[in-house]
Amino acid sequence: xxxxxxRVRDSFAKQAFMTLLxxxxxxxxxxxxxxxxxxxxxxxxxxxxxxxxxxxxIADSACGYAALSLMPADAxxxxxxxxxxxxxxAQGRRFLAMGRVVKSGRTITVVRGxxxxxxxxxxxxxxxxxxxxxxxxxxxxxxx
Amino acid sequence: xxxxxxRVRDSFAKQAFMTLLxxxxxxxxxxxxxxxxxxxxxxxxxxxxxxxxxxxxIADSACGYAALSLMPADAxxxxxxxxxxxxxxAQGRRFLAMGRVVKSGRTITVVRGxxxxxxxxxxxxxxxxxxxxxxxxxxxxxxx
Amino acid sequence: xxxxxxRVRDSFAKQAFMTLLxxxxxxxxxxxxxxxxxxxxxxxxxxxxxxxxxxxxIADSACGYAALSLMPADAxxxxxxxxxxxxxxAQGRRFLAMGRVVKSGRTITVVRGxxxxxxxxxxxxxxxxxxxxxxxxxxxxxxx
Amino acid sequence: xxxxxxRVRDSFAKQAFMTLLxxxxxxxxxxxxxxxxxxxxxxxxxxxxxxxxxxxxIADSACGYAALSLMPADAxxxxxxxxxxxxxxAQGRRFLAMGRVVKSGRTITVVRGxxxxxxxxxxxxxxxxxxxxxxxxxxxxxxx
Numbered sequence: 001x002x003x004x005x006x007r008v009r010d011s012f013a014k015q016a017f018m019t020l021l022x023x024x025x026x027x028x029x030x031x032x033x034x035x036x037x038x039x040x041x042x043x044x045x046x047x048x049x050x051x052x053x054x055x056x057x058i059a060d061s062a063c064g065y066a067a068l069s070l071m072p073a074d075a076x077x078x079x080x081x082x083x084x085x086x087x088x089x090a091q092g093r094r095f096l097a098m099g100r101v102v103k104s105g106r107t108i109t110v111v112r113g114x115x116x117x118x119x120x121x122x123x124x125x126x127x128x129x130x131x132x133x134x135x136x137x138x139x140x141x142x143x144x
Numbered sequence: 145x146x147x148x149x150x151r152v153r154d155s156f157a158k159q160a161f162m163t164l165l166x167x168x169x170x171x172x173x174x175x176x177x178x179x180x181x182x183x184x185x186x187x188x189x190x191x192x193x194x195x196x197x198x199x200x201x202i203a204d205s206a207c208g209y210a211a212l213s214l215m216p217a218d219a220x221x222x223x224x225x226x227x228x229x230x231x232x233x234a235q236g237r238r239f240l241a242m243g244r245v246v247k248s249g250r251t252i253t254v255v256r257g258x259x260x261x262x263x264x265x266x267x268x269x270x271x272x273x274x275x276x277x278x279x280x281x282x283x284x285x286x287x288x
Numbered sequence: 289x290x291x292x293x294x295r296v297r298d299s300f301a302k303q304a305f306m307t308l309l310x311x312x313x314x315x316x317x318x319x320x321x322x323x324x325x326x327x328x329x330x331x332x333x334x335x336x337x338x339x340x341x342x343x344x345x346i347a348d349s350a351c352g353y354a355a356l357s358l359m360p361a362d363a364x365x366x367x368x369x370x371x372x373x374x375x376x377x378a379q380g381r382r383f384l385a386m387g388r389v390v391k392s393g394r395t396i397t398v399v400r401g402x403x404x405x406x407x408x409x410x411x412x413x414x415x416x417x418x419x420x421x422x423x424x425x426x427x428x429x430x431x432x
Numbered sequence: 433x434x435x436x437x438x439r440v441r442d443s444f445a446k447q448a449f450m451t452l453l454x455x456x457x458x459x460x461x462x463x464x465x466x467x468x469x470x471x472x473x474x475x476x477x478x479x480x481x482x483x484x485x486x487x488x489x490i491a492d493s494a495c496g497y498a499a500l501s502l503m504p505a506d507a508x509x510x511x512x513x514x515x516x517x518x519x520x521x522a523q524g525r526r527f528l529a530m531g532r533v534v535k536s537g538r539t540i541t542v543v544r545g546x547x548x549x550x551x552x553x554x555x556x557x558x559x560x561x562x563x564x565x566x567x568x569x570x571x572x573x574x575x576x
Contacts, residue, residue: 057197341489
């Protein structure tokens with residue numbers, strides 16, 4: 001395991017909210033991170049679909065860690081902002097959030113994220129698209 | 145309790161994810177909905193702040209229900225998209241998400257949301273700003 | 289020329305603002321539209337880069353027409369919202385905006401756009417990424 | 433005229449694109465900038481409304497200068513990203529873009545913008561809402 005990968009996996013393990021959701025960190029490559037989430041009924045909104053806050057949360061974590069994987073060792077990552085489009089109602093047995101770095105800069109990293117839904121028949125559908133901005137935080141008393 | 149208020153409260157009670165988060169529905173007025181969330185450690189990201197997915201989730205629910213409060217009785221509300229800016233790290237003992245309708249149309253409702261953090265000393269800080277789009281869903285087999 | 293292509297080209301010709309900018313409509317395929325813009329000094333912001341409003345405008349038009357290319361013949365297209373990230377300062381001799389449909393629905397079409405800058409040496413750099421929402425407008429007294 | 437106001441007015445005067453549009457800088461206060469634009473037919477999209485790229489451009493400039501008004505004297509302002517919702521078709525004789533600082537930080541400034549349309553009868557309608565991010569650029573060879 002490379003140092004950037006270990007760093008991302010160590011930080012992810014500290015995201016208590018990902019544990020609460022039951023999310024798992026899958027692939028970690030430079031600028032690319034995948035997070036998986038099995039559906040659970042207590043993650044749903046009123047129509048039984050996965051809550052937009054949940055799909056957004058795993059996309060945000062995947063994008064943040066994709067950005068972190070390219071940051072200097074003494075920096076931490078913070079989300080500045082993101083925008084998401086819900087493409088179809090988030091129905092599925094399992095969800096996959098893919099975070100990718102679009103442009104990596106010294107201070108600002110632009111990221112995009114996609115969340116796919118997998119149903120029982122193995123069919124895949126895109127349910128969310130994200131475009132966001134992460135910042136390299138140094139000297140703020142936080143670490144990753 | 146007016147019918148729109150009852151409708152919003154009934155639908156919120158069905159959002160299992162809000163229950164998981166420990167979020168409470170406070171004020172429901174036409175075009176205005178407030179949701180409160182006490183801090184819990186299992187809602188945090190790796191630095192101990194509230195996860196951006198959590199602040200976003202309560203802002204999304206507040207905005208969605210603000211939109212629903214003005215929709216026809218036979219319609220349901222779905223989030224089309226939203227954008228959030230994280231204004232400061234989400235530290236606090238309690239959070240308040242305020243969803244407001246900016247422009248209500250037949251199909252599209254534009255909403256804005258703000259999340260405030262309250263600390264032990266009673267100080268208040270804005271931590272998130274949202275600008276989003278909700279849609280009036282009719283004839284899709286879902287209800288609110 | 290197919291009917292959707294003719295329709296897009298006819299509508300683009302009516303966008304007086306694209307004429308003012310000196311923008312040209314290049315490729316029109318189902319769900320994909322490219323618009324080209326040569327740099328001009330009167331399109332710049334204070335540092336001499338292309339104004340973000342200009343790169344955004346050609347991305348918006350490319351995305352709107354990508355959406356229109358898939359819409360019913362009696363509908364018009366309107367921009368509901370979009371979000372753009374400026375990836376690098378927009379320096380170049382020529383710019384290319386590529387609008388692509390991500391998800392086409394009956395009412396809502398989700399689009400993404402990318403603007404590339406070309407310099408004198410033929411080098412290419414991405415300068416803008418857009419994620420937006422278009423609506424199929426019917427019965428509003430407008431046509432495309 | 434205070435120094436920050438003079439600085440904003442001097443920089444605005446260098447935005448060739450604002451001159452092309454016919455935009456005028458009205459109010460400049462700390463964190464608040466207003467820009468006015470009379471309607472012209474060559475700024476329209478295909479239905480005769482002001483092009484979304486134009487309303488966005490004046491909102492971006494208003495927001496960028498609102499941010500600049502609070503920045504250190506040796507810094508320049510750049511747009512990182514923004515998101516806009518078109519609230520109603522941009523019809524009017526005159527438009528007013530109001531840029532406001534939501535949160536001013538050392539590196540990142542969060543801004544919101546609103547564009548109003550005024551018709552011949554003096555009626556006012558909001559046509560655009562913006563939420564965006566500006567950056568304090570230092571040591572990049574640009575000035576404001």
